[in-house]
Amino acid sequence: MVDIATRVWNHKWKIDPIVRSLIDTDFYKLLMCQSVFRNHPDTQVTFSLINRSTDVPLARLIDAGELREQLDHVRSLSLSRGESTWMRGNTFYGKRQMFTPEFMDWFEALRLPPYHLEQKGEQYELTFEGSWPEVMLWEIPALAILMEMRGRAVLDDMGRFELQVLYARAMTKLWEKVKRLRGLDGLRIADFGTRRRHSFLWQDWCVQAMQEGLGTAFSGTSNCLIAKDRDLEAIGTNAHEMPMVYAALAKDDAALARAPYDVLSDWHEEHDGNLRIILPDTYGTQGFLDRAPDWLARWTGIRIDSGDPAKGAEIAINWWRARGEDPTEKLIIFSDGLDVAKIEELHRQFAGRVRVSFGWGTLLTNDFRGLTEGDALAPFSLVCKAVAADGRPTVKLSDNPEKAMGPPDQIRRYKDVFDVGQQERLEVVV
């Protein structure tokens, strides 16, 4: 039987909105947002979309008017009552009232600030300017919109059966991966794939497949909306934007050298347990750890998000040992460009030596590689980053020079201040 109301409802939409909720975003964005709201509510930042895959001509594939409609739709969103209840009432990482009443009041009233869109050749320039706690919430929806609109441009040319077979093949592909992961004893893995997902519905399917296929080995999803709807743990801690903005705000080199630790000092006051995860690679992992205060060694774990992950993990283990900590009680979260083979390899190498966890992103929620002619649906490397804070440029070095960002003179200055030498150049897949 056709549900006539549903059908009419579907046809009433002027657009098919890609992002339909303010909490269709990564959990760590909300944690960071609260921290920023508390510590730096008036900092003015600029976020900018950067397509590292210059061979994907976004401005040719995506109509500017339709892109505006999608972005405008996000600006029309506000927190629903149920979403607010979930954030206020739910337990996150074992803690009640993770979000303070002050933050929630502010968040309930929030609408996302304006965007600036311009076409530059075959690419779009998409930037967001304003106060940090507002602008930062654009990152995930902006990425998800661009990624999905590029996908829709390809799907538009496909017939009904081609579409069904496309998803059939994608499902088969993912399920084969899930079945392989079942073979890993003691696996802990979460979905980190919101930003570069194929689509919301597909991410939701992937999460359900992980749930069904992996049971308790699947620890949750970074996507708050899916976590809420599927009664899963919302997963995530913090990201590079924190040290990047803190660093940009530093008045001199001494303050700059201190900035990454200031971030974690603020975080230390706000969170404990499994939320005390160090992200050490913003300005080079080795130097960051060498110069870290001892209280940081007592944190729960480290997230490895660039460079050779096995090397990064060995550096972390050695650091804990040097600081008198027992690595087997520490947590390492791998989250950079993972796919099944890499997960298997890292799990074999580190399970037992440390507690290991995986944040599986783009190749969980958008592995459409090899499924269409000319690989037109393969994911690509799109990011949306803080590029300035209070008028000063931000810099990221990371453990892979391919992921470095910022003006060249500032990069040189940062390398100097953080004593970063020669780095291994690694290809960025997604």
Added chain:
Amino acid sequence: MVDIATRVWNHKWKIDPIVRSLIDTDFYKLLMCQSVFRNHPDTQVTFSLINRSTDVPLARLIDAGELREQLDHVRSLSLSRGESTWMRGNTFYGKRQMFTPEFMDWFEALRLPPYHLEQKGEQYELTFEGSWPEVMLWEIPALAILMEMRGRAVLDDMGRFELQVLYARAMTKLWEKVKRLRGLDGLRIADFGTRRRHSFLWQDWCVQAMQEGLGTAFSGTSNCLIAKDRDLEAIGTNAHEMPMVYAALAKDDAALARAPYDVLSDWHEEHDGNLRIILPDTYGTQGFLDRAPDWLARWTGIRIDSGDPAKGAEIAINWWRARGEDPTEKLIIFSDGLDVAKIEELHRQFAGRVRVSFGWGTLLTNDFRGLTEGDALAPFSLVCKAVAADGRPTVKLSDNPEKAMGPPDQIRRYKDVFDVGQQERLEVVV
């Protein structure tokens, strides 16, 4: 939105009926039924289910009570008004009123006769006895029920995602086949896969895939219900049961030798054009054609349903030439155990030399080979045949001794009467 009424309705069913309509059957059954209704309404026949794949233990896989429920459900069916309207009002093979008012009146009142079910070791003995026009209509639903119940026994142990991925893989597999067939210029192909389909819904999906993928190269389906619902041509002519029963009724060897031609003589009076298709292999193709009267050479075509199909087609072409007919105006329908590679090969070999058409059966609608552990969903060789007529056993020789049926002494007698010598033994896949 959940359609509550639909959901409640679905949960009200005591069983999930496999066959839900009297026209969920092959079109040729209805054509033959009308012919039998006219020429042999009182002949008493026995049809019997034969599982040629003795390694598939049907009685172990399928609960006898549930099997009875499915068979009983078929006995509760009668022609609906819409089905009757379609049969009375539709054009079949370009002809209006293919089914006479007398036949339709009888068919509208029909309920299928009783069945006899017994367990013999790991197999079921399922037989149907009664008047020919009634009993013959059991063949297709009985086969479809057994085949689908065996499938359900396997599917019962699978989780929700395993199921979704199973169908995803089956869809992918079929679509790859359809895409390969697109490469064949001037292809004509129909669905002949009702009897050994995976399920009704799956057959319906396969038909839609053929429609979407092949366009006009897809000439229709043998399944009347799908033809009606999808506005497709219903395809089919006649089958071995006609000469088998006519032969069994023959009073002496001379009448036996004449029997296969008597069938076609009756058919000649009833049908013309594309329905005048010879099925020559019941008692050996070569001998049948050698002894055929000249009016048969003027028929539209020949269906090749056993033996080496290329050899059968060459025999047909030579026979037409010998009888002064132009083979390029004749139609050859291949319908035995086809899959894409064989279709490609036969198309390459015969397109242009004759008009070629394909009736694609089990490996269209039930190619689940390789999709489950232990290949538990692979189709198998199940048939339901007339085994006796007015108390006398039937015999089939065909062009492959693996497909021969009947009591050994009668097989010897038939081989003698029809002068069938050594035959090539070919493996029967489905």
